[in-house]
Amino acid sequence: MHRGSWNGVQRRAVQTLVIILAAAVLGACGGSGPSATMGPGAASGTPAEASPVILSLPPTATPTLAATPTATPPTTSLRDVDWRAVLTGDPALEFGAAPSGFPAELGDLYLPDGPGGVYGFPALDEILYGDLDGDGQEDAVIPFHSGGTAGAIGVLVYRATPDGPRLAAAQPSYKMDIRLDGGELVLRTAAYAGWEPNCCPSAWVETRYRLEGDALVPTAEQVGPVQGSELLTVEHFYGLLDAGDYEAAYAFLSPNFQAANPYDAWVSGYANTERVIAYVAQSEPGRVTVNLEVHERDPAGDTRVRYFSGTWYLIFDSERRQWLLDRAEIREVA
Incomplete structure (x- = not known):
């Protein structure tokens, strides 16, 4: 047999073998068309959306995936x-x-x-x-x-x-x-x-x-x-009045009180005051009771003592972070 004839026979044999193997693969896959993509339990002719197709590769063809960088957890709590x-x-x-x-x-x-x-x-x-x-x-x-x-x-x-x-x-x-x-x-x-x-x-x-x-x-x-700081606020207010620091005392009055009592008119009420002695007590949140002993000069230049009693109502100013005296119900007593 000539070498060229042998090669032609060999080629035809290989081609036949390839055709046979291809047919076997197609038969194993169930043919072509939509039914080839159906997953388990899918209706005939309807692709299975929730069932992914998993391909199994030969071990030698398995790719190596790069590890995703993650924070290593501490070993000790x-x-x-x-x-x-x-x-x-x-x-x-x-x-x-x-x-x-x-x-x-x-x-x-x-x-x-x-x-x-x-x-x-x-x-x-x-x-x-x-x-x-x-x-x-x-x-x-x-x-x-x-x-x-x-x-x-x-x-x-x-x-x-x-x-x-x-x-x-x-x-x-x-x-x-x-x-x-x-x-x-x-x-x-x-x-x-x-x-x-x-x-x-x-x-x-x-x-x-x-x-x-x-x-x-x-x-x-x-x-x-802070609970109870109303009492200290009123006490400090009267301490300023007693020291004659009327401008600082006026700053302890709320904007509403100041609007109703402008500074000049308010401070004129203390023109004859020599002393202001206050006895204060916390009655409830936002309320402080006061008993006042006020020493004043009369027109003759003599000193007289007057007594007052009542309640201050306070509001909290979150911007200034302190209480302010807002409204008074104080009357002179015998």
Whole structure:
């Protein structure tokens, strides 16, 4: 047999084999047309929308998919770490010797000047845990105390990382109440109008924070009066009158009262006043009872004493963060 004849026979055999294999594949697939795309349970002639077609590739043809970058979860919960070791090992914090005279229960860790101005004694038994940035991992809020009347004066916020706790944010404040609510850090702090003694602020400010990146971002703020500060407000008002500081006293009157009593007309009523001694008592929220002893000069130059009694009604000014005297029901008594 010639080589050329052998090659022609070989070609015809291969072609026949290809045709046979193609027919076998088509028969296994059920032919062509719409029915070839039907999934399990689909009505005849209707493509199955919810059933994807899954192709099985030979093992040698399976592609390698690149891994999707994801944050590696921390291996240890923040609730289980040694916070004393974390704080003293943090290069952002430089602890020093605690000032003398503070109670021993505050501990021996003292931060004289930390990030964001936070300082004081870390309250390791008051740490709060919650997800403040929505990443599914708990963050830790560590309060710092002044050791004195200022109470809690700041917080440090740590987040969990695969390498351990990392300082994320700091927030200083004054006389704080600290809580977590709905994934937010809520700080309620004392607010002063400027004339009050340190013990007794007129108002509180409550600010809600979310952790965004490495910052505590405020989301809402609310201002309200401190219970009982009405009494101190009225007491201070009469102290200003007694000192003859009528301009400062007039500022404690509400806009409505001032509109009805312009300054010049109001202050002329005290032209002959030498002393104003007030005895005040809180009766209920927004109301303060007063008993007044007023020393006045009469036309002859002599001093006479007059007595008054009644009630002041006050309103709270959230912008000025203090109470204002709004309306008086005060009468002279024998």
